[in-house]
Amino acid sequence: MRVVLAEDSVLLREGLVRLLEEAGTEVVAAVGDGPSLVRAVVDLRPDVAVVDVRMPPTHTDEGLRAAVDARRQEPGTAVLVLSQYVEVAYADELLADGRGGVGYLLKDRVADLDQLLDALSGVVAGGTVLDPQVVGQLFARRRADDPVRRLTPREREVLALIAEGHSNAAIARRLVVTPGAVEKHTQRIFAKLGLTPDEDRNSRVLATLAYLRA
Structure with missing residues (x-):
């Protein structure tokens, strides 16, 4: 050696x-x-x-x-x-x-x-x-x-459902809220995770990876 x-x-x-x-x-x-x-x-x-x-x-x-x-x-x-x-x-x-x-x-x-x-x-x-x-x-x-720790309990709940592959409409039905409310939660999640709009990257996939790492 x-x-x-x-x-x-x-x-x-x-x-x-x-x-x-x-x-x-x-x-x-x-x-x-x-x-x-x-x-x-x-x-x-x-x-x-x-x-x-x-x-x-x-x-x-x-x-x-x-x-x-x-x-x-x-x-x-x-x-x-x-x-x-x-x-x-x-x-x-x-x-x-x-x-x-x-x-x-x-x-x-x-x-x-x-x-x-x-x-x-x-x-x-x-x-x-x-x-x-x-x-x-x-x-x-x-x-x-870990940026996921900055999410509110509701945002973590939405992120968990995104990670399971649910659409915004499906998440809205699960949580008994409007699709517009889910969209707002989703955008806040992406912002807190540092995921800016990018044609070459799927923000939902990247958010799912962040959730799995956390």
Whole structure:
């Protein structure tokens, strides 16, 4: 297994290099910032990149952004995020890109080297390895961002019937309201879901997909 390691703490970086090499893993590069990570992945094409989230210069989310960039340039590279922090924005993007195995573990919850090696093997094989705390925060963010949550109870009821394939006339009969009232509800639903009129897109289908995702 060929690994690129991105960790800004020199002591932790060198310690991880030693542990991984003693376990039979080849660390082909050990870097301390995001741009160096991207260059190492592009130049060396490792099996997996192990990445910290907060790196120079701002120590916010450079590591994750670099991992996303590296995967765009070298699709299929496995990524294991190993950090003290959960950064949901770019973690969500990394998980959703479908370009290879991905993991996100919290440093203080990795019990031993075997757990880390198992995680590396899992993501190299194309799997997903996530700490439960990461999963919880990702789901919390998705619930908060879900536009369906902005709908009123009546609008959600109308959307559910749209998702079942009912026409406005059929929905009006079900809810014992006028077709005009259903049309108003439908237009408000589309507006809240960000679905503007478009000849190339069916707003009812897109609204149904939003409902199913929610």
